[in-house]
Amino acid sequence: VPELPEVETVRRELEPWLTGRRIVRASRVEAPPGPKYAELERAAGQRIEGVTRRGKFLLLPLSRGDELVVHLGMTGAVLREPPAGHVRARLDLDKGEALYFQDARRFGRFLVVRAGDYAALPTLRALGPEPLDPAFTAALFASRLAGRRTSIKAAIMGQRVVAGVGNIYSDEALFRVRIHPATEAARLSRRQVARLRDAIVEVLFESLESGGTTFRDYRNVAGGEGRFVARLAVYGREGEPCLRCGRSIVRIVLAQRGTWYCPRCQRG
Numbered sequence: 001v002p003e004l005p006e007v008e009t010v011r012r013e014l015e016p017w018l019t020g021r022r023i024v025r026a027s028r029v030e031a032p033p034g035p036k037y038a039e040l041e042r043a044a045g046q047r048i049e050g051v052t053r054r055g056k057f058l059l060l061p062l063s064r065g066d067e068l069v070v071h072l073g074m075t076g077a078v079l080r081e082p083p084a085g086h087v088r089a090r091l092d093l094d095k096g097e098a099l100y101f102q103d104a105r106r107f108g109r110f111l112v113v114r115a116g117d118y119a120a121l122p123t124l125r126a127l128g129p130e131p132l133d134p135a136f137t138a139a140l141f142a143s144r145l146a147g148r149r150t151s152i153k154a155a156i157m158g159q160r161v162v163a164g165v166g167n168i169y170s171d172e173a174l175f176r177v178r179i180h181p182a183t184e185a186a187r188l189s190r191r192q193v194a195r196l197r198d199a200i201v202e203v204l205f206e207s208l209e210s211g212g213t214t215f216r217d218y219r220n221v222a223g224g225e226g227r228f229v230a231r232l233a234v235y236g237r238e239g240e241p242c243l244r245c246g247r248s249i250v251r252i253v254l255a256q257r258g259t260w261y262c263p264r265c266q267r268g
């Protein structure tokens with residue numbers, strides 16, 4: 001499932017390609033009815049003014065005051081070449097080029113809203129701070145965690161405490177600082193919160209340098225895979241030895257998601 005490093009990798013590819021380009025036609029292709037592709041056709045005739053990102057959302061401001069909002073969901077990909085199947089939307093651009101939105105599992109979104117009007121996108125409206133922004137300090141992180149009775153893993157993944165971190169990078173960051181993922185968020189010490197903030201920022205930057213993680217489905221705009229999968233320490237490594245102590249990595253289900261940790265390094 002694409003998280004911040006994957007979405008930011010896509011953004012960096014799209015920005016030089018799309019900025020200033022005119023959308024000739026915007027069309028649904030095998031798109032499910034309903035709000036996920038709302039008002040898409042309205043993008044036609046507008047110019048793309050930039051490619052920005054908030055959390056796991058790509059935001060493309062358009063020239064007539066609209067905004068194209070793209071969320072990759074679980075299996076979404078924004079591609080420059082026509083893929084073999086599961087195309088849900090297509091943008092025809094000037095100079096005869098096109099952009100394809102592929103999504104096998106249909107959790108993705110590709111819609112047009114008035115710029116900044118996220119009434120139909122409650123997750124986007126309630127997003128927490130951007131972790132790669134210098135304003136994401138330990139003090140800010142601590143204030144967002146205060147009073148949260150859920151597990152620290154669920155708190156990180158919930159998007160309101162910090163934007164863009166999901167299953168992979170929450171497991172990896174918690175391993176780095178030896179915190180058990182089921183620890184109640186509000187019970188972390190000030191020192192643990194500060195170290196966890198640093199670990200989140202570090203793992204996101206490192207993955208970004210590797211073009212993100214392709215565990216199964218993630219592809220960049222050129223159709224390539226992220227290379228950070230080779231550097232995952234716990235995620236998806238059930239039964240394999242901990243890189244630090246040798247004990248077998250364990251998988252549990254937490255907040256309805258597979259969660260991997262080392263039972264020796266990360267004691268409850």
Ligand SMILES: [Zn+2]
Nearest residue numbers: 242245262265
């Ligand atoms: Zn260990």
